[in-house]
Amino acid sequence: MGRAPCCDKANVKKGPWSPEEDIKLKEFIEKYGTGGNWIALPQRAGLKRCGKSCRLRWLNYLRPNIKHGEFSDDEDRIICSLFATIGSRWSIIAAQLPGRTDNDIKNYWNTKLKKKLLGISPSQRKSQQQSQQQTIQQPFQPSLETTLTGLEGFPLSSSDIFNSVHQGGHESNGAPVHYNSLLMFGGSDHQQSCSSSDGNSNQISYGSRDVEAYNEYYSQMGLEAYLFSGVGEAPLEFGFEDVKPLVFNNSNNNNNGFFNIEDTNSTMRGNRNQGRVMYYH
DNA sequence: AACATCTCCAACCGCGTGTAC
DNA sequence: AGTACACGCGGTTGGAGATGT
Numbered sequence: 001m002g003r004a005p006c007c008d009k010a011n012v013k014k015g016p017w018s019p020e021e022d023i024k025l026k027e028f029i030e031k032y033g034t035g036g037n038w039i040a041l042p043q044r045a046g047l048k049r050c051g052k053s054c055r056l057r058w059l060n061y062l063r064p065n066i067k068h069g070e071f072s073d074d075e076d077r078i079i080c081s082l083f084a085t086i087g088s089r090w091s092i093i094a095a096q097l098p099g100r101t102d103n104d105i106k107n108y109w110n111t112k113l114k115k116k117l118l119g120i121s122p123s124q125r126k127s128q129q130q131s132q133q134q135t136i137q138q139p140f141q142p143s144l145e146t147t148l149t150g151l152e153g154f155p156l157s158s159s160d161i162f163n164s165v166h167q168g169g170h171e172s173n174g175a176p177v178h179y180n181s182l183l184m185f186g187g188s189d190h191q192q193s194c195s196s197s198d199g200n201s202n203q204i205s206y207g208s209r210d211v212e213a214y215n216e217y218y219s220q221m222g223l224e225a226y227l228f229s230g231v232g233e234a235p236l237e238f239g240f241e242d243v244k245p246l247v248f249n250n251s252n253n254n255n256n257g258f259f260n261i262e263d264t265n266s267t268m269r270g271n272r273n274q275g276r277v278m279y280y281h
Numbered sequence: 282a283a284c285a286t287c288t289c290c291a292a293c294c295g296c297g298t299g300t301a302c
Numbered sequence: 303a304g305t306a307c308a309c310g311c312g313g314t315t316g317g318a319g320a321t322g323t
Contacts, residue, residue: 014292014293015291015292015293015316015317016291016292016317017291017292036308036309037308038308038309039307039308039309050293051308051309052293052294052308052309052310053292053293055309055310056291056292056293057291057292059310060291060292061291088312088313089311089312090311090312091310091311091312102310102311102312103290103291103292103312104290106312106313107289107290107291108289108290110289110290110313111288111289111290112288112289283323284322284323285321285322285323286320286321286322286323287319287320287321287322288318288319288320288321289317289318289319289320290316290317290318291315291316291317291318292314292315292316292317293313293314293315293316294312294313294314294315295311295312295313295314296310296311296312296313297309297310297311297312298308298309298310298311299307299308299309299310300306300307300308300309301305301306301307301308302304302305302306302307
């Protein structure tokens with residue numbers, strides 16, 4: 001047995017909304033509110049529309065403070081960063097952009113931003129359409145990650161971590177070291193920054209709000225990764241009662257791909273704004 | 282100018298989730 | 303605990319307008 005229809009489809013109007021319908025809906029909601037019942041609303045408002053259609057029209061177009069028009073560079077950055085960390089959860093992304101709707105952001109991403117990031121001109125699109133399709137539908141594939149890591153404030157990709165940032169991390173045969181897990185500690189609250197100055201250190205700090213999303217992001221890349229905000233208490237908060245972080249340092253490399261363990265809690269506590277990437281073999 | 286193709290975005294659809302009973 | 307229903311979300315579609323040939 002299928003799902004019961006939300007309304008009598010034979011008796012509801014579909015397609016674009018007329019200005020008259022918009023006025024009717026807007027005036028009704030401003031006067032009476034939604035009453036917490038979208039299904040009953042169209043009848044009460046005298047509209048021959050499905051409740052879902054009314055809800056969508058109100059949320060995406062008629063409600064106050066909706067922002068239309070061009071997205072700013074800041075908005076672009078926020079969308080990219082969030083898309084890369086949490087994927088296509090448009091309602092969550094929209095919550096970070098006042099005045100923008102999930103539908104708006106979704107459309108913007110699908111029609112413009114995605115192409116902008118991939119650097120594809122209109123003439124290139126046709127020939128690349130097939131390969132794009134594959135990449136785009138799987139946001140965590142390396143090609144898109146690589147593109148996105150160029151954005152300021154974006155988390156590092158696995159290849160950045162393994163090959164670029166920590167160039168000293170090599171097997172004795174010269175091959176990059178691969179790790180099973182990745183532990184990161186860092187920084188004061190609500191900052192987002194990452195940098196790599198000398199290839200041997202990686203400064204990274206994220207606000208506590210973002211931790212779960214980033215952890216999810218890294219796990220999508222096949223890394224068992226744990227990113228902690230704060231230093232002292234955070235591991236406990238995330239269920240790591242006996243964390244023994246491996247501090248990246250060339251001198252700690254014992255030449256077989258493993259790094260020596262040392263207790264750095266005191267150091268870390270004293271350098272809250274200089275978090276480090278640490279590997280757990 | 283005519284036609285084909287592309288772009289954009291509003292709107293639709295189906296499904297998962299929450300909640301009331 | 304099970305069921306029915308409404309809401310909200312994300313994927314997809316349709317069509318108008320823009321652009322290319």
